[in-house]
Amino acid sequence: MFCLEKEFKVQFNDCDPMGVVWNGKYFDYFEMARSELLDRMHLSYSAIFKKGYMLPLTRNKIKYIRPLTPGQTAIIRISVLEYEYMLKFRYEIINKKTGAVTTKGESCQMVTDLEGRGIAAVPSFIIDAFKEYIENL
Numbered sequence: 711m712f713c714l715e716k717e718f719k720v721q722f723n724d725c726d727p728m729g730v731v732w733n734g735k736y737f738d739y740f741e742m743a744r745s746e747l748l749d750r751m752h753l754s755y756s757a758i759f760k761k762g763y764m765l766p767l768t769r770n771k772i773k774y775i776r777p778l779t780p781g782q783t784a785i786i787r788i789s790v791l792e793y794e795y796m797l798k799f800r801y802e803i804i805n806k807k808t809g810a811v812t813t814k815g816e817s818c819q820m821v822t823d824l825e826g827r828g829i830a831a832v833p834s835f836i837i838d839a840f841k842e843y844i845e846n847l
Contacts, residue, residue, distance in 0.1 A: 712787040713847065714747045717806065722780040730777035736813055737770055740801050743788040744817065747799075751839040763833060764826070765797060765819040772815040778805065784812065793840040794832055796820050 718739070726732040748754060758765060778784055783806040792798035796818050803813040821829040821836070 712789050712802075713844065714743060714750065715785055715787050716743055716746055717783060717785050718742070720778045720780055720782045720784060724778075725780055730779055733772075733774065736772055736774075736803070736815065739784075739786055739803060739813075740770070740788075740799075740815055740817055743786045743801060744799055747788055747790075751843045753836060753839050758836070759824070761833070761835065762824055763829070763836075764822050764824060766822060766826075767817060768796070768820050769818040770815065771817070772813065774813055776805065776810055776812040778803070778812055783807065790840060790844065791816070792818075794837055795830075797832070797836075 720731060724731050724735045724738075745755070748758075755765065785804045785806050787802045787804070789800045790798070791800055797820075798818045799816065801813070801815040801817070802811055804810065805812050821832050823829065
């Protein structure tokens with residue numbers, strides 16, 4: 711189940727000299743969707759930091775299927791796969807005009823204290839926010 715869909719327009723500066731979105735830019739798109747989802751749960755990165763935690767990325771996985779080019783409108787969909795021991799998300803980027811999936815991916819984030827020491831389980835305030843958000847979809 712998708713937890714959030716966000717439409718965006720591909721910018722010229724997102725693209726490489728061949729006129730397609732540069733492969734590393736897709737991770738920015740993932741971050742855009744992930745940040746918005748967390749914000750909607752009132753779990754912005756700064757709010758989590760103020761409570762004494764950080765969410766460093768531990769893994770990014772991506773599959774490029776079709777290119778995106780400047781001026782195209784795309785939709786990114788994010789779904790939550792795990793939130794009790796780590797945060798794990800799945801992404802799909804779709805060309806809005808054609809409906810074709812252009813990119814798929816996943817990311818994982820662990821929870822650490824402010825010194826970077828890993829926490830055994832996700833803190834309850836984060837778990838509760840995920841449960842409440844998902845229940846209200």
